[in-house]
Amino acid sequence: MKTWLGTGLLAALAAVAGCGSEGGGGDDNTTGTAPTDAVTYWQDAKPILDAKCNGCHTPGGIAPFSLETYDKAYQMREMIKSSTKAGTMPPWPAAKGCSDYLSDRSLTDAQIETLAAWSDGGGVEGDPAKPGAPIDRGPTNDLSRVDLSLEMPVEYTPTKEPDDYRCFVVDWPEAETQYVAGFRANPGNPAVVHHVIAYLVEPGKVADVEAADAAEAGPGYTCYGGPGVQSSWLGAWAPGSLGTDTPAGTGIRVEPGSKVVLQVHYNTLTAGMQSDRTTVDFRLEKSVATEGKIQPWAKPTWLSGNGMLIPAGESDVMHSFGYDITGIGGDPGPITIHSAGLHMHTLGTHGVLRIDRADGTSECMLDIPKWDFHWQGSYSFLEPKTVNPGDKVYLECHWDNSAANQPLIDGVKMPPKDVTWGEGTTDEMCLGTFYITR
Numbered sequence: 339m340k341t342w343l344g345t346g347l348l349a350a351l352a353a354v355a356g357c358g359s360e361g362g363g364g365d366d367n368t369t370g371t372a373p374t375d376a377v378t379y380w381q382d383a384k385p386i387l388d389a390k391c392n393g394c395h396t397p398g399g400i401a402p403f404s405l406e407t408y409d410k411a412y413q414m415r416e417m418i419k420s421s422t423k424a425g426t427m428p429p430w431p432a433a434k435g436c437s438d439y440l441s442d443r444s445l446t447d448a449q450i451e452t453l454a455a456w457s458d459g460g461g462v463e464g465d466p467a468k469p470g471a472p473i474d475r476g477p478t479n480d481l482s483r484v485d486l487s488l489e490m491p492v493e494y495t496p497t498k499e500p501d502d503y504r505c506f507v508v509d510w511p512e513a514e515t516q517y518v519a520g521f522r523a524n525p526g527n528p529a530v531v532h533h534v535i536a537y538l539v540e541p542g543k544v545a546d547v548e549a550a551d552a553a554e555a556g557p558g559y560t561c562y563g564g565p566g567v568q569s570s571w572l573g574a575w576a577p578g579s580l581g582t583d584t585p586a587g588t589g590i591r592v593e594p595g596s597k598v599v600l601q602v603h604y605n606t607l608t609a610g611m612q613s614d615r616t617t618v619d620f621r622l623e624k625s626v627a628t629e630g631k632i633q634p635w636a637k638p639t640w641l642s643g644n645g646m647l648i649p650a651g652e653s654d655v656m657h658s659f660g661y662d663i664t665g666i667g668g669d670p671g672p673i674t675i676h677s678a679g680l681h682m683h684t685l686g687t688h689g690v691l692r693i694d695r696a697d698g699t700s701e702c703m704l705d706i707p708k709w710d711f712h713w714q715g716s717y718s719f720l721e722p723k724t725v726n727p728g729d730k731v732y733l734e735c736h737w738d739n740s741a742a743n744q745p746l747i748d749g750v751k752m753p754p755k756d757v758t759w760g761e762g763t764t765d766e767m768c769l770g771t772f773y774i775t776r
């Protein structure tokens with residue numbers, strides 16, 4: 339089952355800085371069709387759509403329609419207004435004012451108003467010869483280089499509706515120790531792939547994952563909360579992510595003989611049971627100044643028995659945990675957190691990650707006020723956060739386990755039941771994930 343695509347250095351993805359806008363010139367041509375104060379597509383709406391929507395709303399992209407031309411945007415103008423006002427588009431579930439992130443795709447209030455004014459004004463086209471200046475995406479950590487691509491062993495057609503979670507076991511082909519310093523997934527069929535997580539299975543645990551794979555017919559095996567064997571995260575991809583580099587000089591160590599498990603979440607609601615063969619790309623370094631790792635974080639007692647009970651029928655259940663993590667897995671000492679993500683399943687409603695400092699202050703890392711299972715991702719801090727001995731990393735999750743908020747499983751709405759921690763679709767989790775160095 340050799341699935342190595344090769345280590346060729348694929349072209350860098352260097353953020354093509356918008357080729358110097360022609361705006362701002364002294365050309366005082368006044369023959370434009372629109373009144374000078376009208377909000378127009380070319381001048382005002384298009385730069386926002388280009389910077390904040392068209393990563394997904396492209397032909398063949400993850401979104402169900404393209405917003406790349408005036409005609410399309412014009413047709414959709416009222417929904418553009420309502421979805422951006424409601425905050426559902428662009429998908430960026432992190433609350434404003436908690437922390438500053440790299441590659442932030444949220445809209446400013448002014449941009450939301452501009453799109454609304456353009457829609458309210460009738461969607462005026464304006465003058466294509468006078469496009470507005472491209473919008474700077476701000477500081478980013480997009481994947482800068484690809485050194486290794488791995489592919490699902492074979493094509494897979496989902497068998498469960500509307501959600502199929504499948505784990506595919508892939509060989510790690512490198513003969514020497516390498517450090518993963520960047521990650522991206524490329525859905526083979528964006529119409530059905532909703533998210534992808536790559537897990538690392540170390541050489542000593544390879545037999546376990548091979549057994550899990552062999553125990554189920556067909557390519558790969560069914561998995562939901564994770565691969566079900568001892569493993570750690572290598573990278574996660576959610577729609578819209580261009581892939582990310584780890585912070586300079588850091589990377590996750592991978593030994594020869596390891597396996598990578600690709601967990602692919604298929605959602606077949608709109609496209610039906612179409613086949614897919616997803617690939618993942620890695621940026622590799624032979625050595626790094628500081629080893630990084632993705633540290634999952636939860637209260638250990640949640641994982642067994644009824645340690646994290648979410649009673650049937652209750653509409654706001656909360657579990658929280660704060661702990662000094664600086665002693666974990668090494669000599670006690672400061673830990674630097676570079677990015678943070680939250681993971682719950684479909685009953686989740688709200689989650690928070692913060693640092694409660696020894697001096698009584700607290701610092702917000704991530705606040706997801708409206709949890710959406712389909713848009714989980716990891717958020718990289720503009721300024722990494724240092725956790726010192728005595729500080730506590732605090733995690734809080736809320737769930738709605740009322741009858742109204744039950745998931746669809748194979749097309750059927752489930753009745754409420756008592757829920758606890760587990761890997762299945764009808765179990766829950768409350769997990770923080772951090773990319774840390776120490």
Ligand code: HEC
Pocket residue numbers: 386387390391392393394395400401402414417418421422426427428429443445577578579
């Ligand atoms: C990260 C990918 C992504 C980005 C970025 C994105 N969209 Fe979407 N959009 C989607 C997907 C996927 C859907 C389909 C519904 C869903 O899955 O939530 C969608 C649906 C929509 C819809 C249909 C109504 C709705 O709310 O579901 C509108 C309108 C829309 N997007 C507008 C926008 C606009 C305007 C922007 C930029 C300001 C934007 N989107 C940015 C992925 C994206």
